[in-house]
Amino acid sequence: MQGRNILVVGAGPVGAVAALACARFGHKVALLEAQERIDDSPRASTTQPPTLEILAELGLIDEYLRVGLVSRTFQFWDRGTLARIAEFDFERLRGETGFPFVVQTEQHKLANMAIERLGDASVFFGFKVIHLQQDDDGVTVRCENGEQFSADYVIGADGGRSTVRKCLGIEFEGYTWPERFLVITTKFDFAAALGCCLRNYMADPDEWTNLFKVAGDDLTGRWRAVYNTRADESDEEALSDAAVRARLSRIYVPERERDYLHLNLYNVHQRVAKSFRKGRVFLCGDAAHVNNPIGGLGLNSGIHEAWDLANLLSEKAPDLDAYERRRRPLNIEYVQEQTIANKKRLEERDPAQRAKRFQELREMADDPARHKAFLMRASLLESSRRAVRT
Numbered sequence: 338m339q340g341r342n343i344l345v346v347g348a349g350p351v352g353a354v355a356a357l358a359c360a361r362f363g364h365k366v367a368l369l370e371a372q373e374r375i376d377d378s379p380r381a382s383t384t385q386p387p388t389l390e391i392l393a394e395l396g397l398i399d400e401y402l403r404v405g406l407v408s409r410t411f412q413f414w415d416r417g418t419l420a421r422i423a424e425f426d427f428e429r430l431r432g433e434t435g436f437p438f439v440v441q442t443e444q445h446k447l448a449n450m451a452i453e454r455l456g457d458a459s460v461f462f463g464f465k466v467i468h469l470q471q472d473d474d475g476v477t478v479r480c481e482n483g484e485q486f487s488a489d490y491v492i493g494a495d496g497g498r499s500t501v502r503k504c505l506g507i508e509f510e511g512y513t514w515p516e517r518f519l520v521i522t523t524k525f526d527f528a529a530a531l532g533c534c535l536r537n538y539m540a541d542p543d544e545w546t547n548l549f550k551v552a553g554d555d556l557t558g559r560w561r562a563v564y565n566t567r568a569d570e571s572d573e574e575a576l577s578d579a580a581v582r583a584r585l586s587r588i589y590v591p592e593r594e595r596d597y598l599h600l601n602l603y604n605v606h607q608r609v610a611k612s613f614r615k616g617r618v619f620l621c622g623d624a625a626h627v628n629n630p631i632g633g634l635g636l637n638s639g640i641h642e643a644w645d646l647a648n649l650l651s652e653k654a655p656d657l658d659a660y661e662r663r664r665r666p667l668n669i670e671y672v673q674e675q676t677i678a679n680k681k682r683l684e685e686r687d688p689a690q691r692a693k694r695f696q697e698l699r700e701m702a703d704d705p706a707r708h709k710a711f712l713m714r715a716s717l718l719e720s721s722r723r724a725v726r727t
């Protein structure tokens with residue numbers, strides 16, 4: 338196969354991995370990024386086993402492990418009583434994958450390490466795509482700075498507000514949750530204080546919390562506590578020092594240790610593009626779908642798509658429909674359904690339902706077959722194996 342001209346729009350983690358994979362398969366790649374640098378705001382960190390398999394294929398795994406934290410387990414807690422409900426252990430996936438654990442590595446590290454390895458491929462920072470047109474032979478995009486690029490294929494990996502998707506006129510079906518998610522980054526050592534692991538889901542009918550440890554750029558470690566805000570809570574209120582300290586108090590941080598490093602407030606959506614391709618242009622990652630982050634699936638599914646697409650475009654006569662045929666149902670069935678169920682599990686208000694959900698988790702954790710089946714879905718291993726067969 339002769340290398341094709343592939344243009345990737347958006348140098349987030351998905352676009353950067355798509356560009357690297359296409360370059361490794363011998364294509365001529367250009368990567369266009371609107372910003373002057375990679376966004377390092379605290380978003381994804383949880384990297385699931387099938388994604389680690391892809392990073393290994395791309396030769397990134399050693400560095401990825403070096404700058405992240407390996408986490409074998411995750412736990413569910415009842416926040417109000419500080420009782421641990423259940424623990425799930427990825428060791429049960431040994432034999433299914435060479436990586437029976439997740440790695441907590443911040444997403445900007447992945448984007449940067451993929452870009453560093455792009456070699457001959459060209460990366461253009463400060464190139465915001467504003468227009469796109471295509472015919473049977475190729476695609477041309479125009480940037481805000483007046484520059485134009487032509488390619489055989491375009492991969493739109495330009496995030497949830499994707500200009501590429503809008504240029505294609507593809508609907509982004511779904512909804513936005515009324516509440517927002519607040520991320521508080523702190524140095525407080527929750528594992529030492531609470532006896533929790535590096536990934537914890539704390540259920541509470543009024544305000545749940547997800548608690549994760551990441552390495553940080555200096556590799557000295559820090560924690561991210563993710564909360565829902567009240568639907569009627571203003572941004573100003575949610576970000577106020579008093580409200581942040583009150584939220585830290587509710588996850589048992591003593592008063593003298595309630596300082597924090599960073600705050601971020603996100604809108605949260607469940608949306609899937611009506612189509613993942615139009616002509617020679619594909620949507621990948623958040624440009625194709627967005628979901629709430631509970632369970633750590635959104636970016637992972639985007640990386641799977643990037644890898645799938647790079648492989649597909651490297652075939653001699655690619656069946657372009659195969660991408661959407663495979664990826665769209667997998668996103669709906671595994672990523673949308675699971676993240677919605679994960680959110681419901683944490684926020685259940687009915688005491689009887691809450692007790693039932695806790696009991697289900699306990700029983701699942703105690704039953705080896707169900708424990709493994711739950712992890713196969715939660716890690717996206719089941720979806721990845723299905724993609725190969727589709």
Ligand SMILES: Cc1cc2nc3c(=O)[nH]c(=O)nc-3n(C[C@H](O)[C@H](O)[C@H](O)COP(=O)(O)OP(=O)(O)OC[C@H]3O[C@@H](n4cnc5c(N)ncnc54)[C@H](O)[C@@H]3O)c2cc1C
Pocket residue numbers: 346347348349350351352369370371372375376379380381382383384444464465466467494495496497499500501518520563603621622623624630632633634635636637638639
């Ligand atoms: C709090 C939080 C925690 C999360 N945790 C996890 C997790 O643990 N695991 C997980 O799998 N997912 C998680 N996610 C989801 C994850 O962050 C996203 O799925 C991920 O960022 C998607 O990557 P992307 O490259 O598709 O898009 P983005 O990261 O949004 O990157 C898009 C890039 O395109 C650029 N761009 C935009 N428009 C243009 C244009 N017109 N021209 C050129 N460039 C453009 C942008 O500047 C940006 O660099 C989390 C999200 C949040 C909010």
